[in-house]
Amino acid sequence: MLPNSVKNIIDCLEDLPGIGEKTAxxxxxxxxxxxxxxxxxxxxxxxxVRDKLTYCDICGNISEENICPICADKERNSKIIFVVEKAKxxxxxxxxxxxxxxxxxxxxxxSPLEGIGPEDINIDKLVSRIEKDNVEEIVLALxxxxxxxxxxxxxxxxxxxxxxxxxxxxTGIPIGTDIEYIDSMTLEFxxxxxxxx
Amino acid sequence: MLPNSVKNIIDCLEDLPGIGEKTAxxxxxxxxxxxxxxxxxxxxxxxxVRDKLTYCDICGNISEENICPICADKERNSKIIFVVEKAKxxxxxxxxxxxxxxxxxxxxxxSPLEGIGPEDINIDKLVSRIEKDNVEEIVLALxxxxxxxxxxxxxxxxxxxxxxxxxxxxTGIPIGTDIEYIDSMTLEFxxxxxxxx
Numbered sequence: 162m163l164p165n166s167v168k169n170i171i172d173c174l175e176d177l178p179g180i181g182e183k184t185a186x187x188x189x190x191x192x193x194x195x196x197x198x199x200x201x202x203x204x205x206x207x208x209x210v211r212d213k214l215t216y217c218d219i220c221g222n223i224s225e226e227n228i229c230p231i232c233a234d235k236e237r238n239s240k241i242i243f244v245v246e247k248a249k250x251x252x253x254x255x256x257x258x259x260x261x262x263x264x265x266x267x268x269x270x271x272s273p274l275e276g277i278g279p280e281d282i283n284i285d286k287l288v289s290r291i292e293k294d295n296v297e298e299i300v301l302a303l304x305x306x307x308x309x310x311x312x313x314x315x316x317x318x319x320x321x322x323x324x325x326x327x328x329x330x331x332t333g334i335p336i337g338t339d340i341e342y343i344d345s346m347t348l349e350f351x352x353x354x355x356x357x358x
Numbered sequence: 359m360l361p362n363s364v365k366n367i368i369d370c371l372e373d374l375p376g377i378g379e380k381t382a383x384x385x386x387x388x389x390x391x392x393x394x395x396x397x398x399x400x401x402x403x404x405x406x407v408r409d410k411l412t413y414c415d416i417c418g419n420i421s422e423e424n425i426c427p428i429c430a431d432k433e434r435n436s437k438i439i440f441v442v443e444k445a446k447x448x449x450x451x452x453x454x455x456x457x458x459x460x461x462x463x464x465x466x467x468x469s470p471l472e473g474i475g476p477e478d479i480n481i482d483k484l485v486s487r488i489e490k491d492n493v494e495e496i497v498l499a500l501x502x503x504x505x506x507x508x509x510x511x512x513x514x515x516x517x518x519x520x521x522x523x524x525x526x527x528x529t530g531i532p533i534g535t536d537i538e539y540i541d542s543m544t545l546e547f548x549x550x551x552x553x554x555x
Contacts, residue, residue, distance in 0.1 A: 162449060173400040178384065188375070190444070195373070199370075203370040225361045
């Protein structure tokens with residue numbers, strides 16, 4: 162009984178992660194209440210993502226240029242590379258403003274179960290960047306899951322004979338979390354990673 | 359550091375109800391992963407809402423025609439009108455398929471506090487429909503809040519001298535809800551609305 166244009170918006174919204182039928186309806190009806198100008202900007206923003214957005218030739222970050230602003234920034238240290246799974250992870254680290262090196266986006270993690278091998282993710286370019294720029298350290302900022310661990314071990318192994326230092330961000334108990342809610346694997350990592358105080 | 363096209367999508371998504379910064383980012387990154395075709399349909403759907411969607415001349419429902427499919431349906435009983443606050447409410451009642459009359463969308467509720475008077479909502483058209491179509495019953499399906507009650511009392515009053523029967527949907531305890539979580543006003547309504555079993 163809903164007009165087709167509304168049904169179509171609901172369908173599109175339902176394709177988004179975590180948006181079920183009810184939420185999609187609620188959002189669609191909110192959009193119906195938007196001004197024509199706001200609807201135009203919304204549609205334009207989507208078309209800009211479709212038409213302008215590409216991936217950085219160097220690091221794989223999303224970008225509107227062939228080289229992303231981070232890779233193009235001469236002020237940033239190119240001797241240290243943060244290796245992340247997804248472009249989104251870059252914005253998380255950039256927000257906390259703790260790192261002034263470069264990034265590398267793998268675009269996935271090795272997962273034998275899902276048939277994703279090393280050749281399916283952006284590792285070759287990482288290796289050639291390390292050689293070309295004489296990179297001194299790569300920091301693996303991948304999630305501590307089976308896939309993340311496999312990927313970290315693989316990268317560590319192929320760089321065995323290289324001079325680059327390979328580190329990983331710490332696995333442990335998040336601040337504010339009660340230890341009773343932490344799984345035993347994380348506790349093990351937290352114990353192994355203990356530090357003097 | 360995010361590309362402008364991504365920032366713009368995040369801004370648009372944040373205008374939606376219940377979508378905060380973090381969710382907007384998550385949804386925007388999901389949209390970046392959409393195919394070009396999917397992005398095109400999404401933008402097209404928004405533009406269709408902008409360009410095609412209008413309000414039914416008779417009942418105020420959203421529609422792509424001047425007369426909505428419900429008002430145009432000769433099979434439906436035009437002697438009984440369900441009065442709702444928002445167009446969305448129509449789809450809720452249509453889904454449960456209990457009603458084969460017509461609807462009327464007020465587009466708001468009387469709220470002296472917010473400066474919304476009877477002239478600001480779609481009441482005049484309701485009165486003329488009742489006269490013109492010799493409507494026998496109007497069912498007020500408005501939320502039982504101060505604004506809803508005020509609006510129901512107002513409509514009841516202006517139809518005092520008319521032959522139309524004015525009813526309201528029941529206020530009471532929703533199925534599956536424990537009575538201890540129900541406010542005293544609702545309990546009072548539920549008591550007053552008690553029925554023989």
